[in-house]
Amino acid sequence: MKYSSYYITKVNYKYNFVKYNKSYKKVGLCMKQVDVLVIGGGVVGSAILHKLSSLNIKAALIEKEPDLCEGTSKANSALLHTGFDEPVDSIEAECLIRSQALWLNIIENHNLSYEERGAVMVAFTEEERKVIEDKYMENARLNGVMVRWLTREEILAKNPGVNKDCIGGLFIEKEGIIDPFEATYTFAEVAVLNGAEVMLNSEAVQISPDNEGFVVTLGNDSKIQASYIVNAAGLHGDVIARLIDDDSFTLKPRKGQFIVTKSHIDIENIILPVPTPISKGKLVTPAVFGGHLLGPTAEDMEDKEDKSTTEDGLEEILEGCEKMVPAARTFTTVRQYAGLRSVYAGGDYILRPSDYDKRMIHVAGIRSTGLSAAPGIAEKTAEMLEEIGASFDEKNDWEPNLSKLTSGKESTDEMVCLCKSVTKNDIVQALNRSIAPASLDGVKRRTEAMLGECQGSCCIPKIIDLMGENQNIEGLPVKGGRNTDMAFKD
Helix, strand or coil: CCCCCCCCCCCCCCEEEEEECCEEEEEECCCEEEEEEEECCCHHHHHHHHHHCCECCCEEEECCCCCCCCCHHHCCCCEECCCCCCCCCCHHHHHHHHHHHHHHHHHHHHCCCEEECCEEEEECCHHHHHHHHHHHHHHHHHCCCCEEEEEHHHHHHHCCCCCCCCCEEEEECCCEEECHHHHHHHHHHHHHHCCCEEECCCCEEEEEEECCEEEEEECCCCEEEEEEEEECCHHHHHHHHHCCCCCCCCEEEEEEEEEEECCCCCCCCEEECCCCCCCCCCEEEECCCCCEEEECCCEECCCCCCCCCCHHHHHHHHHHHCCCCHHHHHCCEEEEEEEEEEEECCCCCEEEECCCCCCEEEEECCCCCHHHHHHHHHHHHHHHHHHCCCCCCECCCCCCCHHHHCCCCCCCCCEEECCCCEEHHHHHHHHCCCCCCCCHHHHHHHHCCCCCCCCCCCCHHHHHHHHHHCCCCCCCCCCEECCCCCCCCC
């Protein structure tokens, strides 16, 4: 057989056969060993890896999809929530409250897109006003979140688009909007910069406990020895738990459909309804990447892969939103998307060591607040690892500067996506990141290309060309990457 300038690598208990200058070299290969293995590449898993990379341990993350941010993290409401309405003394409330201070440093250190807009829970009846005063104002006080009552005139002064029949509302000043894609990728990329490893296309199919921890077998037959595992697999967290015969919890999917509109909406704040016993209702919020989001629905499902959008879902969103913002039904819909949240019957987050093997920590049942709570969850997970026996110190040379993640390659400022003003250089830089996009969707989420009014109709051909030209990047060493059974490189 002749492989010319290609190399082929197979990671398992056997050997690597590597082709260098038309000669074979036989290399013995040991199983990869890490101190902590995070399973799941959503915003929570990436935030945990980010935290672990600041410690003197060897940490890695595996994700079964070809890219990060492929599950719930790419389909949420893009809000940073204060936790004002979460049950007092719940794990969810604790993580949200801890995250508030942590986000300030993360946003500044990593230069993330963020806007503090404040939210208004709008009341239209005296009954709704009483619910706000008796329940939500007191709950916010107990959770340490600053809120105050706004009059009708105060609401309309900043939000003329709100229904003028409102009688007032609850103002939550620290509620903000953020780019969930950017946050997820940044957490992981900073972790890689600081010595952690990310392995994509890497599904855990078997987990075997042993004296050293666990041997995790991936779908490509490669194996990882891990002293500890953090199960942050989102909606599939119960599937991972079953791999060590832990059937202590089951997660059900709840679909949330959203509408994205570029129509001008005359609001400054995030507009919330007064929740009912059944649902928190539909919100109308600005988005940091432009336009506004309307939704979501809350549909209990059985299929963990059903992310379809429906005509009924679209109608439900419009019906709910037009009560607060009457013009909602007239808005032009740029696109509609759906995400699946993981619902645990216990209601709260599952954040604990497994009763079947305490060396696996479950981070599961993380509902719609996962983005907001991610830094707090990460801190709490690190504390749990220490409690169950992991030993580590803080690194003195931890580096938060993402500028070191790019290869330094530059291109022209030729415009590629006119709708969002994305240049050729923006695309090339995204393709040169340490965790590069593996699809058009990955490029879209990293650059905002294809997110405009034409939805990529004009720019997709050029982006495909650039992906072809930049598929073999000679920049920083990628720790992990696509991790397929067979890799070819020109």
